[in-house]
Amino acid sequence: MMLPTETAISPIVCISLTPAAVTADILAVPWFEGEDASAVGGLDAATSAEVSRALTSQAFQAKTFELFSTPIADRRWQARRVMLIGAGTRNDSGGDLIRKQATTIGLAARQFRFSCEDKASSRCWRRPPPKG
Numbered sequence: 780m781m782l783p784t785e786t787a788i789s790p791i792v793c794i795s796l797t798p799a800a801v802t803a804d805i806l807a808v809p810w811f812e813g814e815d816a817s818a819v820g821g822l823d824a825a826t827s828a829e830v831s832r833a834l835t836s837q838a839f840q841a842k843t844f845e846l847f848s849t850p851i852a853d854r855r856w857q858a859r860r861v862m863l864i865g866a867g868t869r870n871d872s873g874g875d876l877i878r879k880q881a882t883t884i885g886l887a888a889r890q891f892r893f894s895c896e897d898k899a900s901s902r903c904w905r906r907p908p909p910k911g
Contacts, residue, residue: 798822799856806851806858807884809866809877810841825853826861843867843876844883862887 798806798819808819816823816831823830829849833839839847845865851858864880866872 798858799825799853802857804859805848805884805888806856806861807881808861808863809872809880810839810847810863811866811869811872812841813868814841821853822861825851825856827852830861830863839863839865841865841867843871844880846883846887848887 798808799821808822810818816828816834826849830839830847833847833849839845841863842865846862848860848862850860862884864884866876866880
């Protein structure tokens with residue numbers, strides 16, 4: 780009989796940096812339906828246009844909780860991988876959805892066995908509101 784193992788839970792810390800400056804194993808980014816690859820400045824270029832490829836081919840449509848992960852090729856970025864999580868429509872977004880998205884990202888990261896160099900915390904980047 781196997782007993783369940785105890786898992787330490789890292790706190791999530793929200794910080795105010797540009798996405799390129801966030802030091803994390805995974806940069807988690809909520810993505811809304813209808814947004815193009817320029818929604819997060821520099822991200823498409825940093826992923827060698829993988830974000831625009833996924834959006835154009837509809838491999839990623841930003842449906843609520845849909846995930847898309849790709850390496851970040853630009854060595855000027857601190858994170859080595861980005862994981863986009865579908866946020867549905869901007870009008871449907873709210874605190875409850877954001878909490879569920881954070882849980883989904885955490886579970887996905889564990890499933891993909893991403894290691895954490897900073898065992899004390901996970902870091903998230905809070906997207907600024909859209910311009911206009």
